């Protein structure tokens with residue numbers, strides 16, 4: 001990470017804490033690694049991202065419906081899905097520091113170092129060898145690469161490595177009072193399986209016709225060994241996933257459709273297009289016949305935010321096999337029964353949240369001549385902003401607070417607005433800029449006479465005098481989902 005990017009990332013993290021977006025979980029007990037809580041503004045921003053996704057996927061598509069399945073599922077689900085046997089990371093321990101690392105992560109760090117030092121041929125060669133070893137599950141090959149490229153433990157500095165072993169990422173617990181092996185259940189590592197096991201229920205009760213999709217938003221859990229980069233890689237996180245069921249043979253057409261549709265969703269937020277790119281998977285997951293990541297340029301490089309996977313009929317066929325229930329679709333157009341193929345779109349809500357914060361964060365120098373001034377603002381899309389408008393009485397007396405509260409009461413049914421009377425107006429503006437509030441409304445003495453207020457726009461800082469009864473409409477136009485969902 002360059003010094004500037006490193007600083008930007010650190011500033012975003014401290015801003016997220018200072019302004020009530022993200023806190024370390026159980027911070028008073030020194031925190032829990034890779035687990036985070038969302039604060040008062042973070043929860044609002046997160047909800048708005050969810051709403052944007054849900055509206056665009058469910059509300060805007062006649063053939064997509066949403067569900068909310070449980071986190072706990074029958075343990076056979078995970079046997080059938082392949083997660084019990086195949087949801088592993090290749091891990092290696094350093095015998096001196098006793099620290100455990102993901103073997104591919106150590107190699108990726110080395111590749112990044114080669115690139116930084118201008119040794120691109122070496123970087124390319126190592127990348128190819130690593131992809132090959134991962135593809136063929138060659139654990140000895142991964143270890144050989146670590147030794148060959150003289151990778152040392154960042155803690156002990158030694159190259160005293162164990163063999164590479166597979167480590168399952170699922171958390172398990174017991175259901176009921178008696179802890180026996182047969183009672184072992186898992187915390188879901190993806191929300192997708194809750195959709196697959198409900199395929200028949202939804203298809204029948206919703207009388208869904210292929211192609212159709214089932215969407216859901218929910219928590220997922222992974223015992224990530226290497227947890228870093230703030231909320232990028234967490235042990236408890238949230239996914240927004242959609243499984244789109246299609247006729248076998250048409251899956252590549254839908255794969256392309258969803259690739260373009262999802263990228264459009266990202267770009268509609270106003271992010272500059274060069275910040276995004278597609279990255280085709282070299283190592284396909286056990287269920288996929290094609291997969292691509294939508295990557296965003298974070299301060300620490302291009303990283304995956306969302307995956308689009310062509311999952312074939314793997315999951316439904318496996319659940320049919322393990323449950324003994326017929327999971328098929330009768331297609332009246334071709335007069336045939338078949339197991340549908342699936343295109344999945346899967347986006348990490350927390351990664352989208354981080355992307356949004358980084359993209360919106362701006363430190364502005366507003367100095368004029370000798371007069372030093374600056375502000376930190378979040379240029380959030382108004383639809384995503386936690387608070388849509390802040391209402392300020394100019395002073396705490398002369399009936400201005402009462403008038404401001406009256407205005408607030410007339411707007412709060414439609415929009416999330418807040419009231420603030422503490423500190424000078426300038427300070428109040430800065431606090432709202434820092435959380436991305438699109439509008440600040442100031443009630444002054446003139447307001448009592450002619451029922452007008454000043455309204456200040458966040459990005460331009462322009463102020464305008466408007467009639468109080470126009471406020472609701474001004475805010476509504478700016479924060480309307482129509483601005484994003486065309």
Ligand code: GAP
Pocket residue numbers: 189190191192222224231232233234235237238239241304305306307344346347348349350351
């Ligand atoms: N159902 C497919 C699936 O789960 P994935 O690529 O493992 O695919 C999908 O995960 C998305 O979930 C990723 O693109 C990422 O945004 C998010 N994600 C995965 N692991 C995560 C973690 N440990 N912390 C935060 N987000 C994560």
